Amino acid sequence: MKIIRYQDRQGNIGHAALQSDGTALQLAGDIFDSPKLTDEAADIAKLLAPIQPTMILCIGLNYRQHAQETNAKIPQFPVLFFKGLNTVQHPGDPISLPTHLKSNAVDYECELAVIIGRRGKNVPRTEALDYVLGYTCANDVSARDWQKEYGGGQWCRGKTFDTFCPLGPCLVTTDEILNPNALAIRTIVSGEVLQEANTNDMIFDVPALIEFLSGSTTLLPGTVILTGTPQGVGMARTPRRWLRVGDSVSVEIETIGTLTNPVVAEPA
Numbered sequence: 330m331k332i333i334r335y336q337d338r339q340g341n342i343g344h345a346a347l348q349s350d351g352t353a354l355q356l357a358g359d360i361f362d363s364p365k366l367t368d369e370a371a372d373i374a375k376l377l378a379p380i381q382p383t384m385i386l387c388i389g390l391n392y393r394q395h396a397q398e399t400n401a402k403i404p405q406f407p408v409l410f411f412k413g414l415n416t417v418q419h420p421g422d423p424i425s426l427p428t429h430l431k432s433n434a435v436d437y438e439c440e441l442a443v444i445i446g447r448r449g450k451n452v453p454r455t456e457a458l459d460y461v462l463g464y465t466c467a468n469d470v471s472a473r474d475w476q477k478e479y480g481g482g483q484w485c486r487g488k489t490f491d492t493f494c495p496l497g498p499c500l501v502t503t504d505e506i507l508n509p510n511a512l513a514i515r516t517i518v519s520g521e522v523l524q525e526a527n528t529n530d531m532i533f534d535v536p537a538l539i540e541f542l543s544g545s546t547t548l549l550p551g552t553v554i555l556t557g558t559p560q561g562v563g564m565a566r567t568p569r570r571w572l573r574v575g576d577s578v579s580v581e582i583e584t585i586g587t588l589t590n591p592v593v594a595e596p597a
Contacts, residue, residue: 332500334379337372345371361550377419379500383551385412391557392530398565407533407541410484412494420497423593427490432472435572438558439516439524439580442467445552457539463502466580466588467555468495473564497588509535513583519576526559
């Protein structure tokens with residue numbers, strides 16, 4: 330099932346299931362507890378990020394070719410950092426380049442996002458995918474100057490500006506993606522393909538990430554895991570390719586679809 334989250338013309342927020350003809354039918358009940366498909370058409374005034382995360386866990390340096398392009402050692406364990414809930418942005422809404430706490434080096438990063446569907450702790454690899462509700466596209470937007478130079482050695486400042494985690498356009502449940510590590514993934518910026526890879530290049534695959542992240546740690550329903558980005562980031566290109574006002578950024582993942590956001594300057 331492909332699930333969207335939307336706002337109707339009265340301002341109500343709901344979930345719906347996309348149909349093969351492009352329409353969407355309302356879902357009744359909690360999406361974490363076997364929602365029921367109705368025969369009522371969804372009145373979609375605005376498409377929203379498909380999930381309101383309870384937390385956002387992010388993995389850095391998780392594609393072999395990305396490690397090569399940045400001359401980084403292959404990590405022994407997954408590299409974990411966090412994004413704030415303030416970073417979530419809806420499909421079609423703008424990525425804002427920071428102007429108050431200014432950045433001149435904002436980068437794009439296409440990523441497969443995993444949505445945890447039930448509470449889990451110390452989950453073994455063999456059961457890890459049983460805890461997944463589904464998958465969506467994510468853009469781990471990153472201010473590289475704040476990440477690398479001004480952040481005191483921590484990544485979170487450069488990763489946690491408002492709008493720096495677009496999600497969407499839909500959540501695809503696990504019955505439609507049996508193997509999350511066999512998906513084509515790419516980023517297109519203003520018509521130019523800048524990242525193109527496959528999730529089979531991950532150093533730590535999705536089951537390994539869930540096993541690691543749940544170790545001595547409870548993962549709650551609604552946890553979003555960003556699984557890393559492949560080669561082709563702006564930081565590693567010659568010349569470097571930072572996001573600019575007027576750009577349009579699209580993240581495409583096989584079976585899921587395309588997440589597109591325009592780029593603007595942070596409003597005054």
